[in-house]
Amino acid sequence: MRFFALALTAASCLIAQPAAKTADFTGVWGIYRGGRGADPKLAAPPATPIVLKPEYAKPYEARRAAEAASLKKGEQLGTTAVLCVPYGMPTMMAVAVYPVEFIQTPNQITIVTEAFSEVRRVYLDRPQEAIDDVAPGFYGRSTGKWEGDTLVVDTVGIKPTIGGYRGTPHSSQMRITERIHLVTPEILHDQITIEDPVVLEKPYTYTIAYKKMPKTYEMVEFVCDNNREYIDENGVVRMKVHNQ
Numbered sequence: 001m002r003f004f005a006l007a008l009t010a011a012s013c014l015i016a017q018p019a020a021k022t023a024d025f026t027g028v029w030g031i032y033r034g035g036r037g038a039d040p041k042l043a044a045p046p047a048t049p050i051v052l053k054p055e056y057a058k059p060y061e062a063r064r065a066a067e068a069a070s071l072k073k074g075e076q077l078g079t080t081a082v083l084c085v086p087y088g089m090p091t092m093m094a095v096a097v098y099p100v101e102f103i104q105t106p107n108q109i110t111i112v113t114e115a116f117s118e119v120r121r122v123y124l125d126r127p128q129e130a131i132d133d134v135a136p137g138f139y140g141r142s143t144g145k146w147e148g149d150t151l152v153v154d155t156v157g158i159k160p161t162i163g164g165y166r167g168t169p170h171s172s173q174m175r176i177t178e179r180i181h182l183v184t185p186e187i188l189h190d191q192i193t194i195e196d197p198v199v200l201e202k203p204y205t206y207t208i209a210y211k212k213m214p215k216t217y218e219m220v221e222f223v224c225d226n227n228r229e230y231i232d233e234n235g236v237v238r239m240k241v242h243n244q
Contacts, residue, residue, distance in 0.1 A: 023149040023182050025102040025109065028217050029210035031094055032187060042187045047206035056169050056199050063167065084224035088138035088162035089155055090176055090192055092118045094208045101219055109144065109151070117222050122153050131156045136172060138162055153178040164194065165206060171198035186212045 034043030052060055087095060098115035107125040112118070120139040128143040134157030142155040155176040164170045174196040183189050188210040195203040 021149050022146045023151070024104060025151070025180065025182070025188060026104045027215070028099050028101045028213040028219060029188050030099040030213050031097055032209040032211035034209070042183055042209065044189065044207040044209040048204045050166070050168055050204045051201040052168065052199060053201055060167070060169060086116045086118050086138050088118075089120065089140055089158055090165055090194070091163055092116070092120070092139075093190060093192070098222070099213055099217070099219070100210065112219065114219050114222055116224065122151075128154050128156065131173060131175070136160075140176070150179050150181040153180065165192070165204075168194075169199055170194070170196050173198050183209075188212070 032042065032044075034040070051057075086092070092113050092115070093100065093111075095113065095115035098113060100114070101112045103110040103112065107123070109122040109124065111120045111122065118139070120142060122142040122144040124144050124146075126143055129141060134141045136157055136159040138159065140155045140157035142153050144151050144153040146152075153176075155178070156174075158170065158172075158174055158176070160169070160171055160174075164174070174194065177193045177195070179191040179193075181189055190208045190210070191205060192208065193203050193205045194200070
């Protein structure tokens with residue numbers, strides 16, 4: 001009888017355990033930049049410094065200087081986006097003012113961007129694979145786990161040809177860690193940390209802030225079709241005004 005009572009008590013304890021606290025990111029989110037009068041706690045905090053290893057820092061700084069000089073002349077240096085190539089991770093998470101949609105299910109969170117209609121999947125029920133075992137791609141392989149109400153996402157397998165944050169170079173060994181959480185029911189933060197033992201002297205972190213779009217908002221189809229932009233021999237974006 002005593003054994004039965006103990007077993008019943010243990011079973012009751014198991015049943016009484018509360019479900020793990022998570023959050024629901026479902027919906028469409030637009031980029032939130034704060035601005036004058038905005039609560040500073042809602043806007044994204046400043047990014048940490050990007051410190052590249054010397055052999056990567058010099059060409060990167062030269063590129064940034066060339067971009068600045070080109071903009072002063074009213075010109076834009078070309079990027080792969082001009083050629084209708086998707087942005088990939090991590091740039092796709094914040095492109096101009098285009099929103100991002102989160103579709104959440106128990107085992108997967110699907111993220112769809114309006115710019116270029118890019119799609120990535122975060123698996124919640126699978127372990128991450130070794131970097132060298134993941135076929136390189138635009139979005140890599142993302143796995144997530146909940147730490148309370150924060151979703152921690154690990155992404156590996158991004159092709160080195162895909163531009164990094166602010167155009168920073170990276171190797172196939174880059175690892176992206178995101179900590180996604182609700183600051184308020186209407187404000188979402190995605191804290192992104194980039195690690196790359198080949199290119200970086202140390203990891204750096206930046207945050208993207210989003211604001212909930214109205215429930216009636218419908219994502220717009222974005223297809224790069226009939227593109228008339230091209231990059232000339234000097235790397236400057238030009239426009240075709242007629243068939244050549």
